[in-house]
Amino acid sequence: MLIARLKAGGPTLAKQGILVAFILFMIVFSFMSDRFMTTGNVMSVFRQATIVGVMALGVTIVVIGGNLDLSVGSMLSFATVLVVDLHDKIGPELAVPVMVLATLCLGAVNGFLIGILRLNSLIVTLGMLSVIQGLVLIYSGGQNVDIANQSETWFRVFGRGAVMGIATPIILFVGLALFFHILMTTTAFGRRVHAVGGNPVASVFSGIPRSRIVFLTYLISALCVAVAAMILGSRVMGSQNNVGQGYELQVLAAVILGGTSLLGGSGSILRTVLGVLMLAFIQNGLILMGQPYYTQWLVTWAVIIIAVWLDVAAKRGRLLSPIA
Amino acid sequence: MTMPHTPALQLQGIVKTFPGVRALDGVDFDVRPGEVHALLGENGAGKSTLMKVLAGMYQPNEGRILIGGKTVAIRNPIEAKAQGVVLIHQELSLVPEMSAAENIYLGELPRKSLGRVDWKTLFAKSNAILERLKCRFRAEVTVANLSIANQQMVEIARALTVDARVVVFDEPTASLTDAEKVVLFDIITDLKAQGVGIVYISHRMDEIFTLSDRITVLRDGQYRGTLDTAATNEDEVTRLMIGRSLDLTRHEAPPEFGKTMLEVRNLSCAPLFRDISFSVRAGEVVGFYGLVGAGRTEIAETLFGLRSPSAGEILVDGQPVQITNPRAAIALGISLVPENRKEQGLVLHMNCRDNMTLPQVQDLTSGPFISNGAEIAIFDQYRDRLAIKTPSWKQSASVLSGGNQQKIVIGKWLSMQPRVLIVDEPTRGIDVGSKSEIHTLLRELAAQGYAVIVISSEMPEVLRVSDRIVAMYNGRIMREFDISEVTEDNLVQAISGIKAEEVA
């Protein structure tokens, strides 16, 4: 029966599978814990999700362009340590642009190696993960960095401020998500990223500057990391050298949950947002229910596989794979 | 029709559906021992699907398969082989990093104890088969190092690994040279003499009429009838296939051409081609004819900025130019419809409209956004002009038939308003109906003042569309013909490497 349903509702489900799963999930959780669906909790989870979320936006674009970015975690450590450290040395007015530029440089290195030299993105960004982690440690000498005057700096606005009662990180996240959604769906750049990810050879045969497009996707990813670092640095008002460790996997999991194909060429920013929120709500919901933190890993396992499975199944019109 | 033999194989009332498509709708088909039975139909008529049902790759929704008069269930390719049914695939189905021998016996490698491969037997048997096919390479070589034609021979060699009852060839000649075709036809004759039933699928009428004994025609997944080859002609078959006759006359050369749009002087790209000089005028179609591997595609790629020439110069509108990438070529008004539409021409899962406007999408903007209206206008214009069959622009290019895919690619480049249009193998694997449409289209384009270069390995095609023909052999131009002076004989001589002077 499920198969028949899937066949009938195939196209719609394929588009909205994640949304349906997300809503079901929220309903189940709100029955399990009465705290779950309170405005306070929802806003707090939303705010917590913004760091992974902003990074996931950039990575979604990289993945649509047919590549991977595993270096975002280290890059986040780098950017956060840099902005927090420079905050007290040269003031936030300079620290923020310097950090953004430095992070973009790292993105440019990724973009150069992958877009222009055409090296494999998985391995290059894995290597960069290690290199950047080392750079952070060398830069900071392995010491934590902190902002001395936490209550007075305007830098606090990124992580802790609010506009009309809505936390600034949420505004940043939603704003960027809408911006990138529009960029990817309505502009020539977005179309070209889809084309390069979908078929790089045909793109070159169509006169698309493939190298430049891939390069730009990595710059965008780095820019997102820089924004995430502003939120993180401002929220914590300090940083450890390994603060971003493991983020790359959370980000990737969110992108995958959003149904973006790792083969490139297809994916959606808005569905990545759903993926991000879903992961954040799983984490939050299970803790609210008093489960030990590691059950969240087990649930995430199941959710990722079931969600992606249904997505794939709806696209091919049958539940089980045709592999013999 | 009288039935002298009991059929080796019968398909009855086969129905096969895919989501949204009824690919086969009650098809009947039979093959007798020792006959060549041709299967014809437009692109997407269901020929390959029918054969995949036969080979156990698809399970039919309805209908049955009889072998030697008994109903059988064929659940997978191994079972089909066990029943003596072998399918040579339309698309190459090889593993590039493995040896020819392993590819020939893929899925059925001979075993020794402990699951070890019996290399000795494997190579001995494979080499024997390759010799029978008169191949000049050994079974030990890696397939990736073989030419496309030789890869095709490896594919064909698979048919000879078992005592076949029925062998299906699905468009085997698409990438074979003439010499290899002769070998293939010998093999087919040989098999036939041994009483094997052959199913032969091709879009080339000449082959069908030389080889086959009977012809079955499919249309839109439906059975349209079976004819005795001896008792029919191309026109009848064509009408059964596409519902109308084709105009197969050569065109009349227009009285005069415009100015020279593109000139190439002593262009070389070692080791692919050397010393290439030719020119194309507005309103003219120049055909490049040669065997596969003659280097024609490489010339087109060089003109389009995809390869760097080692010597020589290119002049557009009389001005020498450097073309370092496709964008530069596009800016100079050069367009290339590439050889391989799936890999080079289309982003398959993108929709038709987006594919068509891809090279110019950054110019179709209003403000920062792509102008939807402008895109749809372009799509509508070329859909109508090229008679592309698709329900809407939103259809993903992957589900279109080969011919319609090709038209999308042509439309994409026409919409760029080029001055020089290069088309490489525009009708490879395309049915006769679409082929003739594309030929007519190329002539019309020339009449409108485009300079057109057509690269083709099919003689009838170059003869039909060209005003001039450049014959190539092994990376060199052997001779240039005016359409009025060309004959099939001197063309064949030219592309086989016989010097122009000797011919003249």
Next chain:
Amino acid sequence: MSMFSNNPALRWLMHNPIWGFVLLIFVFFSLSADHFFDARNLQNIVVQTSTIGLIALGMTLVMINGNIDLSVGATLALAAAFAVDVQSWAAFATWGNWQILPAVCLALLAGIAMGAINGFIVWKTGVDAFIVTLGAMLGIRGLVFVYTGEQSFYAANFAYSDFSMMSLGPFPVLAVIFVLAVIAVHWLLSRTVHGRNTYAVGGNREAAVNAGIRVGPHMMINFMLIGFLAALSGVLLSTQMGAATPNLGRDYELWVITAVVLGGTKLTGGKGDIIGTLGGVLAIGILRNGMNLMQVPAFYVYVILGSILIAVLFLDKRFNRTQNGGLRL
């Protein structure tokens, strides 16, 4: 280039640049680190390499198959936990040193089971292995924590950790096991029908299906093999520790993939071999050991390892530049 192609040894090196690199760093460290070129140290390198090396053998199979397994680190931790904990089960209290046997068997079975789950999901759902095993990487780690209750286990029986110190003649037993595994997997991959089909499935899955290879079960077997090898690696590691910790094997998947890719196996499948993988793991092992002996500061080790990874990838691309048929894409 032509100068190189005449000499078969040099030509071989061109196709296996990683071995050239191994040679280079070997000579370098022999000259510049005091205790490097020393029989004991070379034994140490092999033993140290064996942990990642065993998993890399399995990863080579899975990657040639066109898949990937990110869950190996967690599987390793799970197997180590079983191997150490089961020994102390009351049921085996009277078995003496034999209590190790059921523990090790159970650990290896657990590894095979995890591989089977991954393989089965990939087979039946058709979801990409990267995604399936990314999920499993979290999930199996969760299982480890559920099972261990966040605690480390230790083996009360010193016979267990003594095993890792044993030698067969001059060779440490761990090194011997690793070398045997290398030979076995190399044999499997190059000589058996299953091994050849592994290339076929990864090189062109459709062709393999057309040829009647049962692709699903075939891939599942390779996932079970990598599960087994990861578990074996976990067991051997736990013998070195006499204990098991729930965080064991974090990030190993990244190092394993790195080693395998350095060894020339294609991420898209269809190409690669055990000789290359062995070069890849030795390269990482020698670098780590050499840098320890030379006391390279920890922060620089990250930078050096990452840069070398990218550099080798770059050189490999330079040497084996045959793709695209010379087209500028």
Next chain:
Amino acid sequence: GTVALASAGSAETVRIGITQNNVGIDSYQTTYEQAFIAAADANPNVEVIVLDAGGDVARQISQMQDLIQQQVDAIIIWPTDGQALVPAVRNAFNAGIPVVVTNSNIAEAGMDFIAAFSGPNNIQQGIYSAEMMCDALGGEGQIVQITGMPGYTTAIERQQGFDERLAELCPGVTQLDIQPGDWNRERAQRTMETFLTRFDQIDGVYSGDDNMGVGALNAAIDAGRAEGMVFIGATNFAVGYDAMARGEYWGSVYQSPVDDAEAALQTALDVLAGEDVPKLNYFDTPKITQDNMDEFDRPVF
């Protein structure tokens, strides 16, 4: 094991190898390393080989093998895991190399193979924190706990000391939940935010170190609920010290990485000199609260 070595310790240079847990993961370990190198440099008779395991047990075992292979005179180890390093330490013992364990101790089974332990008493620190918590709450209240990285000895021991002592000393204080903060301020902040949503009444927070404690404090301040909430930490960091000075943070345990490093080196030298060194050399890690903080220097990390 010490018998054979008495002769090694005279005037000529001694080579000491150290393998640390995870330098750079936090300032404590980094400062420790710097202090250790500084102390060694100050002593012309000492040559040190400094290695870092990056938090990976297997790598630490390899480093132990490498050090044994180089036949150093003594090994100092900061175990990534108390259990798992026992056989490696035993190897060193069998090779006749004395081992000094630093910062967090090795498991019971390994005690026979080490020359000495030098470091803080993490269980005692947990006990101190429990006592301060009890004190601050006056024996009544509801608290939450944020622990370090799950599975690591320091985290486990501090939690153990805290839990046991709290139950015994203050049955009136209930622990609502325990979740990890991974030694990471941002993660602790997130964990605390969820606690704040989940529990309407939280009177106290115990964090496995001040870095996480300040994260929890940040969360409470942002939620407007920090007023009257008691924050107790361990390993007093500079941020914790400052928060204490502002009156936002109640107390912590003062632990100096410089003392830690110097004690470890000195213990090793004493062992090599053949002195009679007690097995357990705890250095002092006193309670630090708003009341007595003037007696302590602001931590350098």
